[in-house]
Amino acid sequence: MKIAVIPGDGIGVEVTAEALKVLRKLVPDVETTEYDLGAKRYNETGELLPEAELDEIRRHDAILLGAIGDPRLVAPGILERGLLLNMRFLLDHHVNLRPARTYPGSKSPLAAAPDIDFVVVREGTEGPYTGNGGSIRVGTPQEVATEVSVNTWFGAERVVRYAYELARTRRKHLTLIHKTNVLSNAGRIWTRAMETVGAEYPDVDTAYCHIDAATIYMVTDPERFDVIVTDNLFGDIITDLAGAVTGGIGLAASGNIDASGKSPSMFEPVHGSAPDIAGQGVADPTAAILSAAMLLRHLGREEDAARVERAVEADLKSRGGAPIVTTEVGDRIAAAV
Amino acid sequence: MKIAVIPGDGIGVEVTAEALKVLRKLVPDVETTEYDLGAKRYNETGELLPEAELDEIRRHDAILLGAIGDPRLVAPGILERGLLLNMRFLLDHHVNLRPARTYPGSKSPLAAAPDIDFVVVREGTEGPYTGNGGSIRVGTPQEVATEVSVNTWFGAERVVRYAYELARTRRKHLTLIHKTNVLSNAGRIWTRAMETVGAEYPDVDTAYCHIDAATIYMVTDPERFDVIVTDNLFGDIITDLAGAVTGGIGLAASGNIDASGKSPSMFEPVHGSAPDIAGQGVADPTAAILSAAMLLRHLGREEDAARVERAVEADLKSRGGAPIVTTEVGDRIAAAV
Numbered sequence: 111m112k113i114a115v116i117p118g119d120g121i122g123v124e125v126t127a128e129a130l131k132v133l134r135k136l137v138p139d140v141e142t143t144e145y146d147l148g149a150k151r152y153n154e155t156g157e158l159l160p161e162a163e164l165d166e167i168r169r170h171d172a173i174l175l176g177a178i179g180d181p182r183l184v185a186p187g188i189l190e191r192g193l194l195l196n197m198r199f200l201l202d203h204h205v206n207l208r209p210a211r212t213y214p215g216s217k218s219p220l221a222a223a224p225d226i227d228f229v230v231v232r233e234g235t236e237g238p239y240t241g242n243g244g245s246i247r248v249g250t251p252q253e254v255a256t257e258v259s260v261n262t263w264f265g266a267e268r269v270v271r272y273a274y275e276l277a278r279t280r281r282k283h284l285t286l287i288h289k290t291n292v293l294s295n296a297g298r299i300w301t302r303a304m305e306t307v308g309a310e311y312p313d314v315d316t317a318y319c320h321i322d323a324a325t326i327y328m329v330t331d332p333e334r335f336d337v338i339v340t341d342n343l344f345g346d347i348i349t350d351l352a353g354a355v356t357g358g359i360g361l362a363a364s365g366n367i368d369a370s371g372k373s374p375s376m377f378e379p380v381h382g383s384a385p386d387i388a389g390q391g392v393a394d395p396t397a398a399i400l401s402a403a404m405l406l407r408h409l410g411r412e413e414d415a416a417r418v419e420r421a422v423e424a425d426l427k428s429r430g431g432a433p434i435v436t437t438e439v440g441d442r443i444a445a446a447v
Numbered sequence: 448m449k450i451a452v453i454p455g456d457g458i459g460v461e462v463t464a465e466a467l468k469v470l471r472k473l474v475p476d477v478e479t480t481e482y483d484l485g486a487k488r489y490n491e492t493g494e495l496l497p498e499a500e501l502d503e504i505r506r507h508d509a510i511l512l513g514a515i516g517d518p519r520l521v522a523p524g525i526l527e528r529g530l531l532l533n534m535r536f537l538l539d540h541h542v543n544l545r546p547a548r549t550y551p552g553s554k555s556p557l558a559a560a561p562d563i564d565f566v567v568v569r570e571g572t573e574g575p576y577t578g579n580g581g582s583i584r585v586g587t588p589q590e591v592a593t594e595v596s597v598n599t600w601f602g603a604e605r606v607v608r609y610a611y612e613l614a615r616t617r618r619k620h621l622t623l624i625h626k627t628n629v630l631s632n633a634g635r636i637w638t639r640a641m642e643t644v645g646a647e648y649p650d651v652d653t654a655y656c657h658i659d660a661a662t663i664y665m666v667t668d669p670e671r672f673d674v675i676v677t678d679n680l681f682g683d684i685i686t687d688l689a690g691a692v693t694g695g696i697g698l699a700a701s702g703n704i705d706a707s708g709k710s711p712s713m714f715e716p717v718h719g720s721a722p723d724i725a726g727q728g729v730a731d732p733t734a735a736i737l738s739a740a741m742l743l744r745h746l747g748r749e750e751d752a753a754r755v756e757r758a759v760e761a762d763l764k765s766r767g768g769a770p771i772v773t774t775e776v777g778d779r780i781a782a783a784v
């Protein structure tokens with residue numbers, strides 16, 4: 111197993127170390143190559159994602175990423191476009207897989223203490239994320255800027271299919287989230303994909319909900335969701351909200367997956383680099399460790415993945431209100447798997 | 448005072464009757480003209496917003512709208528584009544004003560029972576709502592669809608200015624919600640508007656937050672917000688979530704405002720026509736009544752507006768868990784103002 115590791119910035123470095131600790135315990139002969147990409151590197155060298163490095167990264171089975179970004183070093187947008195999104199696009203990470211679940215002891219901000227267990231399949235290579243659009247008369251009273259959401263049947267069909275397959279392994283319920291009543295051109299593609307692909311999955315029930323209404327359900331009735339499929343931007347929004355209602359994005363893991371298997375898929379916590387708490391050893395590495403579990407599952411090691419998840423579950427249960435020590439969480443989970 | 452009334456569909460008709468009950472109590476000589484627009488009309492005649500009717504509507508001081516839509520009669524998208532959005536665009540309703548607050552006794556789904564009181568200033572005539580974009584090769588495996596978000600300095604500057612003015616009358620804190628790290632063309636305009644206009648409001652503190660992070664704050668720390676300014680789509684999403692965390696969009700009122708005063712502004716509950724409970728007399732008319740209060744404030748009747756709000760507050764407090772009878776809520780508030 112050859113893993114490319116991109117610890118990145120801030121707490122990314124700290125939580126990745128713990129994820130690797132757990133990974134090495136389960137796969138002692140794992141080969142890892144570390145890539146120094148992110149805010150520090152860009153700030154020092156101006157380099158974002160050199161082609162030679164990307165070519166090397168491609169020759170791994172999967173990628174483990176910590177977190178990228180440091181607003182003190184790099185203006186917003188540069189690392190996102192030049193590194194994070196670039197990687198998603200160049201490696202065709204069209205399935206952005208984001209499970210959301212509560213654990214025994216989860217600290218959901220919802221009074222109902224819901225029992226949440228759903229997975230968001232977020233499209234990762236289209237929508238308003240393509241970088242299409244532009245500006246004219248910048249800085250003047252006549253400035254006009256466009257952002258073009260690009261949507262293709264090719265792009266929607268494959269993630270909708272992935273979502274139906276996933277639903278089949280779960281509670282067999284798939285919800286499309288979009289805004290088809292306003293974004294009707296893009297909506298037409300997504301709706302047709304749900305219907306056309308759905309004909310092959312008569313055992314999977316479907317539902318539709320507008321993104322605005324979806325945020326309401328997320329706080330009033332999140333248990334209704336099993337698998338959600340949605341576009342790139344709506345997926346960005348709804349998964350942060352999902353992370354929040356399950357008790358904090360400190361637990362939210364994600365996979366950026368090329369379902370064709372041509373490029374290595376990338377696994378990362380949903381949280382950012384949190385420069386405010388970096389270097390203090392207090393970041394929760396659980397999301398990074400759960401991302402490593404997703405990586406294991408993706409590489410066919412279902413049993414190992416389940417072990418990590420069980421260990422995380424037990425750890426969360428035993429934690430109580432004790433403050434988090436990053437390395438100790440990693441130690442406990444590595445010992446338990 | 449001349450008010451154009453568009454009761455619309457479903458519970459829109461029922462809640463508008465109660466809002467008018469309260470309005471007539473405070474302004475006995477109010478002149479109202481009713482316009483039959485919405486799903487039923489479209490289904491019977493194919494008409495959405497005939498020019499002659501819009502011209503008539505223009506000659507009123509303000510518009511009171513109930514709710515539009517009935518999925519059993521009209522496919523999604525038609526009334527939205529042809530009636531609701533058309534009205535916002537043709538009447539230049541660039542400020543979509545949506546207050547969010549908890550009342551004593553509010554049933555927030557959040558365990559912290561927060562004390563929420565903020566206002567969202569949502570841009571109403573630009574962004575991905577313009578209907579720009581289109582589709583090619585519809586229905587084929589080569590279908591491509593675009594949705595173009597159009598953003599202008601003209602459009603952003605005026606709502607940002609409105610928001611600063613509003614913040615000055617409140618707790619003097621203004622948050623921009625956007626996704627500037629990905630939608631950087633549009634983001635550049637909004638960021639510059641915040642800075643340029645902000646120079647004239649040194650007494651107003653500002654903050655910025657990405658739309659994804661904003662959904663987290665909305666459930667973990669909604670009290671941080673005072674005035675929010677945001678684009679059309681992000682505003683759509685965040686205001687539904689705001690309605691949910693304050694205890695249900697049955698209480699959320701809104702104004703579609705032409706701040707130049709050239710066109711009449713329109714006031715409406717945020718909720719929809721709810722065909723599932725229509726005709727049963729159980730819809731909560733509070734959001735419609737609070738929309739009438741916003742209408743009164745807009746027309747300079749601050750004292751009347753405050754009376755309605757106080758009456759609503761008292762009514763909510765006294766309700767307990769009793770089921771809602773639409774006409775009785777209207778009667779109680781009309782009696783109290």
Ligand SMILES: CC(C)[C@H](C(=O)O)[C@@H](O)C(=O)O
Pocket residue numbers: 190194195346380628629659
């Ligand atoms: C950092 C940013 C570009 C990214 C996104 O918007 O996709 C992040 O919010 C995420 O959800 O992974």
Ligand SMILES: CC(C)[C@H](C(=O)O)[C@@H](O)C(=O)O
Pocket residue numbers: 291292322527531532683717
């Ligand atoms: C009905 C729809 C077009 C509308 C919108 O998206 O603006 C609604 O959701 C709203 O928030 O007023």
